[in-house]
Amino acid sequence: MRFSTPQDFNQYISSLPPSAARRLWVCGGPGCLAQGAEKLLLALRNEASKTNKDVSCQLLAVPTGCLGLCERGPMVACQPEGYVYEKVKIEDAQEIVVETLISGRPVSRLCQDPKDPTASNHPFYLPQKRLIMRRFGRINPDSFEDYLRTSGYEALLSALSIGPLEVFSRVENSGLRGRGGGGFPAGRKWRACKDAIGAPKYVLANGDEGDPGAFMNRSLMEGDPFSIIEGMTLGAYAVGASMGYIYVRHEYPLSVERLKLAIKTAENFGLLGDDILGTGFNFNLSVIEGGGAFVCGESTALMASIEGREGQPRVKYVRSVERGLWEKPTLLQNVESWANIPLIVQHGSEWFKQIGAPNNPGTKIFSLVGQVKRSGLAEMPLGSIIRTLVEDVGGGPQKGRTLKAVQTGGPSGGCLPTSALDLPLDFDSLPEAGTIMGSGGLIVMDNLSCMVDVARYFTLFLKNESCGKCLPCREGLEVAFNILDDLCCGRGQTGHSDLLVNLAQGIQDSALCGLGQSAANPVLSTIRYFREEYLEHEEGFCRAGRCQGLFLVKIDRDKCNGCGACQPVCPAGAITGREREPRTVKVEKCLGCGACLTACRFRAASTERKVAGV
Amino acid sequence: MSEPKIKTPLPETISGNISGLIDGSQVSANVGDILLNVAREHGFRIPTLCYHPGLTSDGNCRLCLVEVNDRLVSSCLYPLRTPGFEVKTNSPRLKRSRELVITLMLSRAPKSKVVLSLAEEFNLKPDPRLARTKEDQCLRCGLCVRACQAGGAEAISLVGRGSERKVCGPFFEPPIDCVGCLACAKVCPTSVIDFIEQRDYRAIWERHFPLVSCPICSRPFATQEELARPNADQICPSCRRRAMAQALYDVDYLRR
Numbered sequence: 001m002r003f004s005t006p007q008d009f010n011q012y013i014s015s016l017p018p019s020a021a022r023r024l025w026v027c028g029g030p031g032c033l034a035q036g037a038e039k040l041l042l043a044l045r046n047e048a049s050k051t052n053k054d055v056s057c058q059l060l061a062v063p064t065g066c067l068g069l070c071e072r073g074p075m076v077a078c079q080p081e082g083y084v085y086e087k088v089k090i091e092d093a094q095e096i097v098v099e100t101l102i103s104g105r106p107v108s109r110l111c112q113d114p115k116d117p118t119a120s121n122h123p124f125y126l127p128q129k130r131l132i133m134r135r136f137g138r139i140n141p142d143s144f145e146d147y148l149r150t151s152g153y154e155a156l157l158s159a160l161s162i163g164p165l166e167v168f169s170r171v172e173n174s175g176l177r178g179r180g181g182g183g184f185p186a187g188r189k190w191r192a193c194k195d196a197i198g199a200p201k202y203v204l205a206n207g208d209e210g211d212p213g214a215f216m217n218r219s220l221m222e223g224d225p226f227s228i229i230e231g232m233t234l235g236a237y238a239v240g241a242s243m244g245y246i247y248v249r250h251e252y253p254l255s256v257e258r259l260k261l262a263i264k265t266a267e268n269f270g271l272l273g274d275d276i277l278g279t280g281f282n283f284n285l286s287v288i289e290g291g292g293a294f295v296c297g298e299s300t301a302l303m304a305s306i307e308g309r310e311g312q313p314r315v316k317y318v319r320s321v322e323r324g325l326w327e328k329p330t331l332l333q334n335v336e337s338w339a340n341i342p343l344i345v346q347h348g349s350e351w352f353k354q355i356g357a358p359n360n361p362g363t364k365i366f367s368l369v370g371q372v373k374r375s376g377l378a379e380m381p382l383g384s385i386i387r388t389l390v391e392d393v394g395g396g397p398q399k400g401r402t403l404k405a406v407q408t409g410g411p412s413g414g415c416l417p418t419s420a421l422d423l424p425l426d427f428d429s430l431p432e433a434g435t436i437m438g439s440g441g442l443i444v445m446d447n448l449s450c451m452v453d454v455a456r457y458f459t460l461f462l463k464n465e466s467c468g469k470c471l472p473c474r475e476g477l478e479v480a481f482n483i484l485d486d487l488c489c490g491r492g493q494t495g496h497s498d499l500l501v502n503l504a505q506g507i508q509d510s511a512l513c514g515l516g517q518s519a520a521n522p523v524l525s526t527i528r529y530f531r532e533e534y535l536e537h538e539e540g541f542c543r544a545g546r547c548q549g550l551f552l553v554k555i556d557r558d559k560c561n562g563c564g565a566c567q568p569v570c571p572a573g574a575i576t577g578r579e580r581e582p583r584t585v586k587v588e589k590c591l592g593c594g595a596c597l598t599a600c601r602f603r604a605a606s607t608e609r610k611v612a613g614v
Numbered sequence: 615m616s617e618p619k620i621k622t623p624l625p626e627t628i629s630g631n632i633s634g635l636i637d638g639s640q641v642s643a644n645v646g647d648i649l650l651n652v653a654r655e656h657g658f659r660i661p662t663l664c665y666h667p668g669l670t671s672d673g674n675c676r677l678c679l680v681e682v683n684d685r686l687v688s689s690c691l692y693p694l695r696t697p698g699f700e701v702k703t704n705s706p707r708l709k710r711s712r713e714l715v716i717t718l719m720l721s722r723a724p725k726s727k728v729v730l731s732l733a734e735e736f737n738l739k740p741d742p743r744l745a746r747t748k749e750d751q752c753l754r755c756g757l758c759v760r761a762c763q764a765g766g767a768e769a770i771s772l773v774g775r776g777s778e779r780k781v782c783g784p785f786f787e788p789p790i791d792c793v794g795c796l797a798c799a800k801v802c803p804t805s806v807i808d809f810i811e812q813r814d815y816r817a818i819w820e821r822h823f824p825l826v827s828c829p830i831c832s833r834p835f836a837t838q839e840e841l842a843r844p845n846a847d848q849i850c851p852s853c854r855r856r857a858m859a860q861a862l863y864d865v866d867y868l869r870r
C-alpha cells in the first residue's frame with residue numbers, strides 16, 4: 001500500500017484498530033538477548049497457545065527495545081498494567097501467562113519490590129526520563145502499526161504542512177546538541193547545510209558506536225528504528241537533501257536487519273523514495289555496513305568508508321556540511337541526535353528546551369557499567385548530577401567496596417574522582433573537568449581499580465585503534481603505552497608521570513583527527529586527579545592491589561571476621577588461619593596477585609608497600 | 615559504494631586578494647592559497663617532512679602546524695579563505711607540539727639525516743626513555759607512495775592500522791606494478807628504501823630490472839617497464855637534451 005497524499009496516510013493512521021488490550025513485552029535489548037530472552041519469548045508464546053485456544057494469543061508476547069536494567073535480565077514488562085519482571089526464567093513462563101497475561105495480576109516474586117509491581121518507585125527508573133526510549137516496552141520494533149499507534153510519523157505529517165523552513169527553525173531554536181560526542185549545536189550544522197550550494201545533498205546517521213562496552217546506539221537502532229528514519233526524513237526535508245545513509249558497524253547484524261526492514265516498510269507506504277506522500281519531496285535512504293573500526297566513527301573517516309575508500313580521517317579545512325560525502329554538502333548526526341528530531345518537530349522547541357539544563361536541552365542515554373549494583377541503560381535529562389546516576393540509578397558500589405572514580409565518554413574520555421560526583425552531566429561541565437560526554441558511556445570504578453592501570457587499558461585500546469596515518473597519534477600512543485606498561489609492571493622511574501603529561505599534551509595538540517586529539521584524556525585526567533598513585537607506581541607500589549607484584553597484602557585482625565572467603569582464592573596458599581578466626585598472610589609466599597582483595601567483603605584485606613629486601 | 619550519477623553544479627568559487635598577519639607582519643595572498651606556500655614566500659621558516667611541492671599534500675607528519683585564530687592547523691593543507699587571518703608560527707603551544715613530533719621522529723628514525731638536522735635546528739636530543747626496541751627508520755610519511763602514484767604506477771601503498779602500518783606492495787608481495795623508476799627511494803626522507811643501481815641493472819622492492827639502452831648513444835638508461843608507460847621518452851635524458859638543443863638551433867638558423 002502506497003499513500004499518495006498526507007490525507008490518505010492520516011486516514012490510515014486513524015483507522016488503525018487499537019492494539020491488543022494487554023501484551024507481554026520481552027526485552028530484546030543486547031543484554032537480555034545475551035541472557036536468553038529469545039528462548040523466553042518462545043516459551044511465553046508456547047504457554048500462551050496452550051492456555052488459550054485462540055492462536056493469536058501467542059502474538060501477545062512481543063519482543064521490544066531495551067528495558068534498561070540489563071544486569072537483571074531477561075526482563076519482561078506487561079502493559080497496560082506496567083508490571084516489570086526481572087531475571088525471568090523459562091520456568092516462570094507458565095505463571096506469567098496464567099496470572100498476568102490472562103488475569104492481569106502481577107507475579108510479585110519476579111518484581112524488584114513485591115509491593116510495587118509496576119516499578120513506579122523503582123530507584124533505577126525514578127530519576128530517569130525516558131523520551132528517546134519511550135517506545136521501549138511499548139512497541140514491537142518491527143511493527144509499523146505499533147510505531148504509528150505511538151504517534152509515529154505525526155511529526156512528518158505536520159512537517160509537510162508547516163514546510164521545511166519551519167522544521168529547520170524548530171530544530172535550530174530547540175538548541176539540540178549532537179549526541180555523538182562533541183555536543184555541537186545541530187542547528188548550526190543544519191543551517192550551513194541548508195545554505196550550502198551543491199546537489200545532491202546527503203544526510204548521514206552515525207551508528208558506528210565504536211566504544212567498547214557501549215550499546216546505547218545499538219539499543220536505539222534495534223528498539224525504535226523508525227524514529228531514526230523519521231528523524232532523517234525530517235532532516236532531509238529541512239536542508240533539501242535527497243539521499244541518506246545510515247552507517248552501522250557490521251557487528252550489529254540485528255540493527256542492520258531491523259533498519260533495513262523499517263526502510264523497506266517505509267518505502268512501501270510511500271514514506272521514503274520518490275515523491276513522498278505525493279508532495280514531490282524525494283528522499284532515498286539506505287544502510288551501509290561498516291567494518292567496525294573505532295576510527296570509522298570519525299566524520300571524515302566515515303565518509304571515506306562510505307565512498308569505498310580506506311576508513312581514514314582526512315585533514316579538511318572545508319566543513320563537510322559544505323563539501324562532505326563525494327564532495328557534496330553533507331549533514332552527519334549521531335543516530336540518537338536523529339531520534340530527537342521527530343519529538344522536536346512535533347512538540348516544538350520550547351517544549352524541548354524545558355527538558356534538561358540551560359544550553360543543554362533534552363535527555364541523553366547513558367550506558368552505566370562497572371562496579372555498581374545495577375548496570376544498564378538509563379536515559380537522563382541532561383544536567384543530571386553524576387551522583388544521581390551512580391548512586392540512585394546504579395545503586396552505588398558493591399558491598400564492601402568504596403567508590404573511587406567515574407569514567408565518562410568512552411575510551412577517549414577521562415576519569416573523575418568522587419569529589420566531582422556532584423557535577424552535572426552536560427556538554428560544558430564535563431570538558432571543564434577534563435573529560436567528555438562522548439556518546440554516553442559511564443564506567444564506575446571502586447577502590448580495587450588502579451588508575452594507572454585504567455589509563456593503560458584505554459591507551460592500549462586507542463593505540464590499537466589509531467589508524468596510523470599521523471605521526472603523533474601512531475608513534476606517541478605507542479610510547480605512552482610503553483611507559484604506562486612500565487609503571488604497571490614495576491619498571492617505573494621517577495619522572496615518568498611528567499614525561500607522560502608532556503607526551504599527552506603534545507599528542508592532544510598535534511594529532512590530525514579527534515581520535516588522537518582526545519586520546520590524551522585518559523592519561524591527563526588520571527594524572528590530574530590521581531597523581532599520588534602515579535608517583536607511587538614510579539616507586540613500585542600499587543595501592544589498589546591491581547598491578548601484580550607491586551604490593552603486599554595485610555589482613556586487619558580487627559576487621560576480619562574469619563569467613564575464609566580469601567583462603568581458597570589464593571593461588572599461592574599464602575593465607576592461613578582456622579575456621580571462624582582472623583586469617584593471616586604469609587608474606588614470603590604471597591605473589592601479590594590481589595585475588596584475596598577482591599574476595600574479601602569486609603575490607604579486612606588491604607595493600608601495603610613492599611619493604612626493601614622482601 | 616560508488617557515487618550516484620547526478621549532475622552537480624559546482625559550488626561557486628570565490629576569488630580575489632586577501633591580506634592578514636603572519637607573526638605580526640602584514641602579508642597578502644589569493645583566496646585558496648595554501649598557507650605554507652604563502653608563509654615561505656614571505657620568508658617564514660616552517661619545518662615540514664611529509665610535504666613535497668610536487669606531490670599532493672597529506673598532512674600526516676604534523677610538523678608544519680601553525681596557529682590560525684588559536685587553532686592548530688597543518689599549514690601544508692590549509693587554504694587561506696578569510697581576510698584578516700592571524701597566523702602564528704612560533705607560539706609556546708606550537709613549540710611543544712613541534713618538539714614532541716621531532717622527538718618521536720628521533721625515536722623512530724634516529725639515523726635519518728633529515729630528522730637529525732631537524733633535531734639540531736630545534737635543539738633536541740633523543741630521549742632514551744622513548745627509545746624503541748625495534749626502530750625501523752620509516753616515518754610512514756607516505757611520500758614514497760605519493761611519488762609512485764604521481765608517476766602512475768601505484769605499485770606500493772601504506773597498509774595496516776596503527777603501529778602495524780607499513781609501506782608494501784599488494785598482499786605484502788614484491789609490487790608487481792613497480793616499474794623500477796626509483797622515485798620512492800629518492801623521495802624518502804629517511805633513505806630507508808633499499809635499492810641497487812648499476813650501469814645496466816636496477817633492483818628495488820625485491821624486483822630486478824635490466825636496463826634498456828638508448829637507441830642513440832647506447833647507454834643503458836631505463837627499465838623496460840618505464841619505457842612501456844604512456845608518453846614515456848624512448849631516448850635517454852642527455853640525448854633528449856642534445857636533440858632539443860639541435861632543434862632550437864635549427865629553428866634559429868632557418869629564421870636567420
Ligand SMILES: Cc1cc2nc3c(=O)[nH]c(=O)nc-3n(C[C@H](O)[C@H](O)[C@H](O)COP(=O)(O)O)c2cc1C
Binds near residue numbers: 338
Ligand atoms: C575517533 C572518533 C570516533 C567517533 N565515533 C563516533 C561514533 O561511534 N558515533 C558517533 O555518532 N559519533 C562518533 N564520533 C563523532 C563524529 O565524528 C561526529 O562528530 C558525530 O557523528 C556528529 O554527530 P552529532 O553532532 O549528532 O553528534 C567519533 C569521533 C571521533 C574523533
Ligand code: SF4
Binds near residue numbers: 313465469513514515
Ligand atoms: S589522530 Fe590517530 S586516528 Fe586520527 S588520523 Fe592521526 S593516526 Fe589516524
Ligand code: SF4
Binds near residue numbers: 755756757759798807
Ligand atoms: S619509506 Fe620513506 S618515504 Fe616511504 S613512508 Fe617510509 S619514510 Fe616515508
Ligand code: FES
Binds near residue numbers: 663675677689691
Ligand atoms: S608537512 Fe604538513 S603535515 Fe607533514
